[in-house]
Amino acid sequence: MSLIKQVGNNLIKIKKYSIIVYIFAGIILVPVGIILIALFIPGSEIWNHILNYLLPSYLLQTIMLAMGVLVCTSVVGVLSAWIIVQYNFPLKNIFRILLILPMAIPAYISAFTYAGILDYTGPVQVFFRNTLGLNEGYPVINIMNLPGAIFIMTMALYPYIYLPAQSAFRQQAGSIHDASLVLGVSGTKLFFKVSLPLIRPALVGGGILVLMEVLNEYGAVHYFGVNTLTVGIFRAWFSLGDLPSAMKLSALLLLGVLTIIISERKIRGRIGYSLPTARPFFPKKASGWKSFLFIFLCSIPVFLGLLIPLAQLIQWAVNADQDLLSHKFINLIKNSFALTGIATLIIITAAITSAHILRNPSIRWRKSLLSILTLGYAIPGTVIAIGIMIGFGFVDRQLNFILGLITAGSGRLFLSGSLAALIIAYGVRFMGVALNPIDAGFTQISTNYHKAARTLGRNSISALFIVDLPNIHSSLKAAGILVLLDILKELPLTMILRPFNFDTLAVRAYEMAIDERLPMAALPSLVIILIGLISVLLLTTGIKKRRI
Amino acid sequence: MSILEISNISLTYPAMDSPAVNNISLNIEKNEIHALVGESGCGKSTTIRMIAGLENPTSGEIKYNGQLLNRAGYSVPPEKRNIGMVFQDNSLFPHLTVKENILFGIKDKTQRTEEKSEYFLNLTGLNGLGERYPHEISGGQVQRVALSRALAPEPELILMDEPFNNLDIRIKMNMLEEVGKILNKTNTTCLLITHEKSEAFILADRITVMREGTLLQTAKPPELYKSPVDTYVAEFFGRANHIPVKLNNGMFETAMGMINVPSAFEKNTLSELGFLVHRPWDVKISKDGDFEIEIVNSYFFGDYQEVRFKPINSESDVQFKFFTHIGEYFAPGTKLRVSIPAERLTFCSS
Numbered sequence: 001m002s003l004i005k006q007v008g009n010n011l012i013k014i015k016k017y018s019i020i021v022y023i024f025a026g027i028i029l030v031p032v033g034i035i036l037i038a039l040f041i042p043g044s045e046i047w048n049h050i051l052n053y054l055l056p057s058y059l060l061q062t063i064m065l066a067m068g069v070l071v072c073t074s075v076v077g078v079l080s081a082w083i084i085v086q087y088n089f090p091l092k093n094i095f096r097i098l099l100i101l102p103m104a105i106p107a108y109i110s111a112f113t114y115a116g117i118l119d120y121t122g123p124v125q126v127f128f129r130n131t132l133g134l135n136e137g138y139p140v141i142n143i144m145n146l147p148g149a150i151f152i153m154t155m156a157l158y159p160y161i162y163l164p165a166q167s168a169f170r171q172q173a174g175s176i177h178d179a180s181l182v183l184g185v186s187g188t189k190l191f192f193k194v195s196l197p198l199i200r201p202a203l204v205g206g207g208i209l210v211l212m213e214v215l216n217e218y219g220a221v222h223y224f225g226v227n228t229l230t231v232g233i234f235r236a237w238f239s240l241g242d243l244p245s246a247m248k249l250s251a252l253l254l255l256g257v258l259t260i261i262i263s264e265r266k267i268r269g270r271i272g273y274s275l276p277t278a279r280p281f282f283p284k285k286a287s288g289w290k291s292f293l294f295i296f297l298c299s300i301p302v303f304l305g306l307l308i309p310l311a312q313l314i315q316w317a318v319n320a321d322q323d324l325l326s327h328k329f330i331n332l333i334k335n336s337f338a339l340t341g342i343a344t345l346i347i348i349t350a351a352i353t354s355a356h357i358l359r360n361p362s363i364r365w366r367k368s369l370l371s372i373l374t375l376g377y378a379i380p381g382t383v384i385a386i387g388i389m390i391g392f393g394f395v396d397r398q399l400n401f402i403l404g405l406i407t408a409g410s411g412r413l414f415l416s417g418s419l420a421a422l423i424i425a426y427g428v429r430f431m432g433v434a435l436n437p438i439d440a441g442f443t444q445i446s447t448n449y450h451k452a453a454r455t456l457g458r459n460s461i462s463a464l465f466i467v468d469l470p471n472i473h474s475s476l477k478a479a480g481i482l483v484l485l486d487i488l489k490e491l492p493l494t495m496i497l498r499p500f501n502f503d504t505l506a507v508r509a510y511e512m513a514i515d516e517r518l519p520m521a522a523l524p525s526l527v528i529i530l531i532g533l534i535s536v537l538l539l540t541t542g543i544k545k546r547r548i
Numbered sequence: 549m550s551i552l553e554i555s556n557i558s559l560t561y562p563a564m565d566s567p568a569v570n571n572i573s574l575n576i577e578k579n580e581i582h583a584l585v586g587e588s589g590c591g592k593s594t595t596i597r598m599i600a601g602l603e604n605p606t607s608g609e610i611k612y613n614g615q616l617l618n619r620a621g622y623s624v625p626p627e628k629r630n631i632g633m634v635f636q637d638n639s640l641f642p643h644l645t646v647k648e649n650i651l652f653g654i655k656d657k658t659q660r661t662e663e664k665s666e667y668f669l670n671l672t673g674l675n676g677l678g679e680r681y682p683h684e685i686s687g688g689q690v691q692r693v694a695l696s697r698a699l700a701p702e703p704e705l706i707l708m709d710e711p712f713n714n715l716d717i718r719i720k721m722n723m724l725e726e727v728g729k730i731l732n733k734t735n736t737t738c739l740l741i742t743h744e745k746s747e748a749f750i751l752a753d754r755i756t757v758m759r760e761g762t763l764l765q766t767a768k769p770p771e772l773y774k775s776p777v778d779t780y781v782a783e784f785f786g787r788a789n790h791i792p793v794k795l796n797n798g799m800f801e802t803a804m805g806m807i808n809v810p811s812a813f814e815k816n817t818l819s820e821l822g823f824l825v826h827r828p829w830d831v832k833i834s835k836d837g838d839f840e841i842e843i844v845n846s847y848f849f850g851d852y853q854e855v856r857f858k859p860i861n862s863e864s865d866v867q868f869k870f871f872t873h874i875g876e877y878f879a880p881g882t883k884l885r886v887s888i889p890a891e892r893l894t895f896c897s898s
Contacts, residue, residue, distance in 0.1 A: 178602050179639040181626040183653030183701065193652075197643040 018363050021354050025372040028428050031387025038247030046242040062228040066214045068150035073210050077161025085169040088283045089291040095298040102305025103159040104532030106489045108219025109525045111152045112513035113309040149224045155305035161206040168202035174281040216380040218492035229253045233382050250383040313522045320519035336504040340487045343426045351434035374432030381493030388425045392416045422497045434479040441475025485535045551737050552576040557608030568594045570761035581738045583752035591761040592741045596707045600633050601626035632698035632706035638690050640682040647678035653701040668696040688719040708740045724750045745785050757781050778896045782825045789868040790823040804839040804859040810890035819897040830892040831870035837885035843878045
């Protein structure tokens, strides 16, 4: 007893390493701070122009897109989750997984894929012309607009609603349904009065993720010509050449995100949802015609979100006659995977270090530190990229100044445009993605294991590796997969910060698409999707195992 | 008059070999509190879930106020039965306030009034808690809300599925008394399910014992305690001595000697082998007692002392027990004469 207590006090010695966590938090806060400062710098003439003529439309388009996607993903996600949990029908277990997979296709990829499918040379119009012999006057679906963007993003993002809704529906005790039935409330009334309100916390959580993804999205909206705030930031900088304006727009976007995060905490508010678990919930067997209906309904998002774009990409890749083993393509893959791998490794190491240090309950501002470290995922990549770029630009100027005093040379860039800057930016944005599962893993295992190992003669580091990490290996796996996938498909941040002439798969795919060389975009896209599909499958089977 | 008539109902769950409920029949009288007791897994929960309409019996009939609820291939859905139910885990809707929970089952919107909720909050001693959420009140209060919610649509019959399980023992005593009063005041018939004999004893007018899907005995509590149908029922409701007996020339042959068959027994109903069952407090020590016994050991239980004994000069391990008040001491090996009043004995064939 006294031994354990003593070691417990030793564990607190980690406190002296807590400086590391404060540094990480600082790295995340600096770009955020830089952007917020921009609110107070005087605007240029260009800013006045943006403010008067462009901003209202940016805001309107952003809000319309966000609301549209939120509503559509909620309907698709909740409905498919309800069908899957409530009923048994043929192929249900396959659909349960298939319905998750569309999240493996980034919105910017399905955006240009659908544009290709529906344009003049695409299979739909070719079918109308060649097979049906119609020359003019056949219906042309124009997808390059706001409704199109809502459609594309809904198909990419509804799994963010489907997944939490599904597990929330499943957790609803059977007895809550029984209670409702006995009190005379059944059918759709039961759904709207009991089942749906009960999954509200899950919906709010999923909805927030969807909103963050919408605000972060650059590729799909830019491609479709929808002028959201994120597109506006790019334009202010690259087309109008006014960095301060880009910063000001970023600051507005950041304020919007912070408002959403704060109001989410408020919404969760009073209603507690520790549900009774006495009687699990059993799905009903669907009757014949209902089975067909459910299979049909579940097929819609699977086809639109996964199979159709995938088929088109494969067709392009096969016909494009690209040399798979060409020097250029191999280089691209090497670049992309090396960058992704190194960044993932660094981020996971940082996350493990932070989470382990934060296990000590006596660390000051523990909760705030956790919130700061996970803040980055809510902040759009564009905003982080601009913050980091300005920060490093400042450091470079100071270094140059000092260097100029010593030698005559100047004008060198040390950090700006380096891989280090890119990796740090990834760290700012994806630290939370790694930290959340790792922190959850640590909370699940008692610190007594660690303490016991220490009484048996291991030091802190060795106890961490021998006892703690093996016990949270599934959390580590999840964290690694999530970060890897996020970095691999990341677009706006990489486009801004990548070193000159350094391409990743995502950037190459998007640039080819912008150049209207869609078939050339197919191969890198397929690599991203393949990694995505594998990741999602690994994660879902992993989760399933843990449930048992 | 019976409010609920259950006739020969059975239920076999898919993928199970034996039925969960096997051909049971039971009548619940109007305004009684009837307890259905048994160990977990005996089928009692399944039984009330069938009465509520949450499960359908494979065969048999259920009638409520003379109206058919279940027959093979026919079933009135739970929401149409107007039978109240209090669930084991209380199942309050966590997203609704106490008041909204209570008014949930009242179909007529004009009846969902402030007065109505006030009445039930009052009735169950929840004054001032109407606006709280279920997680903001205590376990005992949650149970009261669950009861109010079930009573609010004014059902004539209310089913309670182990409602007191999660309550602390002191709160439970108060709740049992109060629930009895409330049911009485609202003229509600109640079928209570429990595995706790004390709950059944305190609350119930009649008790039915269930085991492995079948009903063993229905009786008033004292009768059940005094005259159990078999050793299982005897043991379920308290400690008992089961003296193995053999019928021999109109007398019982026991390890302690021969006993006359008490005159109250109907001789033609007795089987050749069986047990004479009685409670440990029934054993009287007296110099001219019928049996000579030897003390084996005694155990201190606080309120009383349990004394183990065996027939004198017996080689077998068979032991019996009697209870004494604290302060009387019996050393192991002490020899005594005891008797058991004939009216305290019950014959059980199994």
